[in-house]
Amino acid sequence: AMEERLNAVRARVRSFPDFPVPGVLFRDISPLLKDPAAFRALIDLLEDHLRASVPPIDFIAGGCLDSRGFLIGPPLAQRLGVGFVPIRKKGKLPGPTESVSYTLEYGKAELEIQSDAVEPGQKVVIVDDLLATGGTMRAACELVKRLKAEILECLVIIELKFLKGVEKLESVPFFSLLQYD
Secondary structure, three states, rough: HHHHHHHHHHHHOOOOOOOOOOOOOEOOHHHHHHHHHHHHHHHHHHHHHHHHOOOOEEEEEOOOOOHHHHHHHHHHHHOOOOOEEEEEEOOOOOOOEEEEEEOOOOEEEEEEOOOOOOOOEEEEEEEEEOOOOOOOHHHHHHHHHOOOOOEEEEEEEEHHHHHHHHHHHHHOOOOEEEOOO
């Protein structure tokens, strides 16, 4: 059943060459979001993984670089009966925030989290749709660590293995559902 679910998810990822820039093969999850059965299979797989492999969680955090991480985080948090904490591009969150700047493939960016999003010692899983060079996920980890929470895992749908992003995460546990070389 797990293999069937995985195949259903994999079948709904499209590839677009030369987007957003020449030489980049973009992995598009839009068809996955359009297909309720495939999307349910995705959330099932992530939920099963977290329940089996990770100690009890206080929060799912996500959002990150673009909005696609938001599409996975809240339904996954709901399934697990925990809260969801947004991590956003700078300037999108009200109130006191922590921010960190990081380097992207094509420039610099800044991520923010609200200062009261998590308490010291709380256990967090950071979710995003994709791990590429690892810069965004590393910045998200930095924000959660600044609030003195414990990161149990970084979780993504797609890992682009050839970019070696996982090396940037150092000792933080990491899980990807689909890997592309």
